[in-house]
Amino acid sequence: xxxxxxxxxxxxxxxxxxxxxxxxxxxxxxxxxxxxxxxxxxxxxxxxxxxxxxxxxxxxxxxxxxxxxxxxxxxxxxxxxxxxxxxxxxxxxxxxxxxxxxxxxxxxxxxxxxxxxxxxxxxxxxxxxxxxxxxxxxxxxxxxxxxxxxxxxxxxxxxxxxxxxxxxxxxxxxxxxxxxxxxxxxxxxxxxxxxxxxxxxxxxxxxxxxxxxxxxxxxxxxxxxxxxxxxxxxxxxxxxxxxxxxxxxxxxxxxxxxxxxxx
Numbered sequence: 001x002x003x004x005x006x007x008x009x010x011x012x013x014x015x016x017x018x019x020x021x022x023x024x025x026x027x028x029x030x031x032x033x034x035x036x037x038x039x040x041x042x043x044x045x046x047x048x049x050x051x052x053x054x055x056x057x058x059x060x061x062x063x064x065x066x067x068x069x070x071x072x073x074x075x076x077x078x079x080x081x082x083x084x085x086x087x088x089x090x091x092x093x094x095x096x097x098x099x100x101x102x103x104x105x106x107x108x109x110x111x112x113x114x115x116x117x118x119x120x121x122x123x124x125x126x127x128x129x130x131x132x133x134x135x136x137x138x139x140x141x142x143x144x145x146x147x148x149x150x151x152x153x154x155x156x157x158x159x160x161x162x163x164x165x166x167x168x169x170x171x172x173x174x175x176x177x178x179x180x181x182x183x184x185x186x187x188x189x190x191x192x193x194x195x196x197x198x199x200x201x202x203x204x205x206x207x208x209x210x211x212x213x214x215x216x217x218x219x220x221x222x223x224x225x226x227x228x229x230x231x232x233x234x235x236x237x238x239x240x241x242x243x244x245x246x247x248x249x250x251x252x253x254x255x256x257x258x259x260x261x262x263x
Contacts, residue, residue: 049239
């Protein structure tokens with residue numbers, strides 16, 4: 001018997017167990033930045049590129065058409081105008097996400113932040129509710145806080161990812177550690193599929209493609225990258241290039257050709 005969660009997870013993870021997720025929940029955190037001014041326009045471009053899933057807040061989810069991609073509703077939020085912006089509070093319930101038609105939900109936890117305990121409590125409760133509703137859970141697990149000196153340090157990233165898996169997440173999003181061997185250790189110590197975050201815009205498109213290629217070589221399940229996709233001059237082609245690496249095992253040079261850049 002196939003469970004509802006398994007069916008929905010298949011809308012996020014493709015048959016190869018890999019995925020290209022584009023988060024566009026930035027409007028709450030940092031406002032209507034370049035690339036996401038018109039959400040339907042950028043959504044159409046990402047769908048044309050073959051994005052597997054999108055992450056948006058509930059208000060956006062109610063107002064965009066994204067028929068060919070999985071819909072992941074973000075349950076956490078805080079703005080950078082908040083003096084305690086690392087404290088992500090719950091702004092949507094699992095039940096509300098189900099009513100919207102979500103294929104999955106996402107919770108953001110800043111591991112090491114002052115209010116880590118509250119965020120972990122939310123993650124634990126949401127995990128249980130997701131099992132009740134048969135909804136997959138994407139946990140965005142970021143090392144951030146007073147005791148975190150290096151947010152990409154392998155042991156710290158591994159710890160953050162492991163917390164998400166320990167508390168029942170079906171997919172973990174976290175930082176790339178900088179090289180294949182250390183990220184492989186993160187993946188191997190986490191029982192859930194691990195996808196890499198993008199963070200602020202990288203130096204060049206090649207950097208994004210190279211990081212993705214290395215993460216896949218390490219056993220990663222794909223990516224959840226926002227600004228480096230939707231702020232690119234050609235977001236459709238950027239998705240196609242990344243998808244080629246994630247789903248087809250393309251090299252960085254082959255992906256650059258899709259993007260129209262010279263190797």
